[in-house]
Amino acid sequence: MALVDFFKKIEPDKKKSPLLHTAYDAFFTFAFTPNTVTKGGVHIRDGMDLKRLMVTVVISMQLCYLFGTYNIGHQHFVAAGQYLGFLEGFHLKLAHGLIQLLPIFVVAHVVGLGIEFYFAAKKGHAVEEGFLVSGALIPLIMPPDIPLWMLAVAVAFAVIIGKEAFGGTGMNIWNVALLARVFVFFAYPLTISGDQCWISGYEKIADGAASTYGWFHTGFFNSIFDWLGLEGFNTANKVIDGFSGATPLALAYEGGWDKVTTVFSESQMLWGAIPGSIGETNKIFIVLGALILIVTKVASWRIMAGMVVGLIGTTWMLNALGSTPFMTVTWTQHLMMGSFLFSMAFMATDPVTASSTNTGKWIYGILIGFIGILIRVMNPAYPEGWMLAILFLNTFAPTIDYFVIESNIKKRLSRA
């Protein structure tokens, strides 16, 4: 193949410029499956490799990306009291969404991949694919208005302390994407919790607060829309009176399911036209993504099933107690709010940080469901529990495996 020859010609020298060579190698193996052949052991190999595995996960969350981008714009205009119909003002909503999302996506990848490339070059091995998924997940779990420097710091923290310090892909203890989020959560709590952070494009969420359109809104997109004869961004847009920006979870904490349904309808929550982290609002698309992962056997259905079981069991116990309005919320209603499904499909199923035995996966999933709901319902300090529950169980996954493995060993010894 002529193309291969061309690429081979421009290969940088490994000794002289290791970083350049690492980058070259990463892109080369991205474009071409290497020509290496099996040696010793099996002579044929399964067509599956880590790149394909990771890209399957990334593909399965694409619908969340599409919807999330649009929903950023939709929430922005709902706050301004304009284009209340979901598809009204389509171009404006999409444009605003892209303006918010693309920088987040780019910064997450540039910082994360940059660090990965640096460490790979330093250790002298190929760039591992783990960050393909972490990098795709991080934008989805951030609020749309997150300052980019904050995101960069969080990603750097997650990749360096959470992953490279442990030896890279496959060795980390905690989920890298969640580590980035938890860093923001504890270091800069106001940017990622409360009612202020889920609507983008305003100075703050208060009656009459002005919009913060930049050059991309008024210069770039407005001129395109002008030329196309479409409406543009109006700099006079401001938050309408009485708009709170509260998420369903915040409302449920105050007044249970009744309070939630006064603001959001059930189908609205199901389809995700609600404020929240970028990718976690549309439950239908998340379930579709989860199904892709289950059918292709990329993610463990045991963990997902375990989490649902844990959620149902715990909710039922809380329902039975029923001492606060939030405790009376049923499990189906819990599924519709917050980020349970997203965490279940994409976060808890990370094979590196989850339990590695099949029995352990059930225990791991059920415990996440249990602890996550407890945090969500009982703890006023944390509006949502999955991030903390998953990181907590990440820590204990090796312990769960230890007991599963020990029981296997005991069984074998008892035979003798």
Place this chain on the structure above:
Amino acid sequence: MIKLKFTFCLVLLANMLSAQGQGSGSNMLLYSVIAVCAILVIWAMLGLASNLMKIEAGKHGLDPEKENYGVFPGLTDLFKAKRPSYAVGGTFHKFDKGFDINLEGKPTGSIEEGNVSRFAIRPTDFNGMSPIPKVTVEVGDEVKAGDVLFFDKKRPEINYVSPVSGEVVAVNRGDKRSIADVVILADKNISYKKFNTPDINEIDRATLVNFLAETGVWPLINERPFDLVPALDVVPVNIFISTFDTAPLAPNTNVVISGNESSFQKGLEVLAKLTSGSVHLGLDARCDHAPANGFANAQNVKKHWFAGPHPAGNVGIQIHHTAPIKGSDKVWTLGVQDVITLGNLFLTGEYHADRIVALTGGELHTPKYVKTYQGASVADLVKGNIKEGENRVISGDVLSGKQIDADSFLGFKDDQLTVIKEGNDYELFGWLLPLSPRPSISGTIPSFGKDYEYEANTNTRGEKRAFVVTGQYESVLPMDIYPQHLMKAIITNDFEKMEGLGITELTEEDVALCEFVCTSKNPLQSILRQGLNAVQEQS
């Protein structure tokens, strides 16, 4: 476990009820707690009765582990896989885990003459043999089939003999003057060395063992764990023979046995004299027809039927499910053709190392069965039958066979030769958009149905990575073993864990399928061998 599942169902049921009747939550809780308690009490009583029945059954000499003598059927009984009608007698095991790799190049047609002129026996085919065995022949010597070629200086009583008669044409040496192989140019008509066969019903075990060692059939026996030629004083707790091979393109043993039924039966009878336990026969219950009579009607053995995808035919899997290796136990395994050779020795007094060899793989013009002898020359076997281009010749199957040179010889135990394409090509976006069909257990790669025969090549299909995916090895290994944790224990040299996790129950061919499916492309077979060697040194 059943109790747990049941209680869990109950909790779910009660939950659904409570979801309907909101507001009366605490009442519901009370009622369901009472219901759970009541049912648990009843369950406990029934369980007690069931256990008493089992104890009673045990007193009458029945095995409550194997058959259900309890009050009610267990879950395993309800969902027990159905035996095929021909699988009568013995135990039946059906596996869901595993994967059949369907490749092109299956052998077909009747058995042809091999027309092989050169044969070789390689000391390196035997684990643990010293690198420079004592070669008792010189180039130019005439030998008969059954004449000694060499022996291990550590164990001079075990002879390694010539499979054919003819002239010794080469004693090749490898690294550090080790013996690579002893090559014999075969006569047109094979003449055999005559042995005085003892009557197996009369001689004692020690004499029998010495006779087997002298006549050269002893090295046909494989000792587990560690895959060794056994020492003469070892008494195996059991002997296992798998009568079918499920590896990709493996020869059909029904072809092999036809005409050799009496030799096979004789071999089984000899083996029965050697073990303190029994001879176990693993039989094929995968097809819609019964295996050949030579297998199905074998006498003096314990039969076990196995159904399910590869590796159901691996003897290691069969041992695990019938009489697993305990502690420092040793068991022996033999291939079907090894048993036939053993039987023939006692029927004729001669060492008949005839082998039906399957020539397989997509890079042969006509894959077929040929009749030849142990250690046949590959060049002679595939003469005029091999396609142009860069090929890989494998002695054995594509999963656990050994790559050999085209001018080399088949392995001592191998009855299959596979020739496939070398896959040393770059593939544009091969990981993202695989353009040619390839076998895979992954749902992300299109499957073309069970009957589609894939073209095999040796590309690694990606680069080696750290262990990432979990549960993948377990999904193709029908054993109660955690392969990934075992591999990590081997890598970290944790002996206690290696043994606890069952390293002694495994050999390379058992984890070969795990290695095939490994997303991170790790060399599991060589890691396992490294662990086995380490454990062997310790013991």
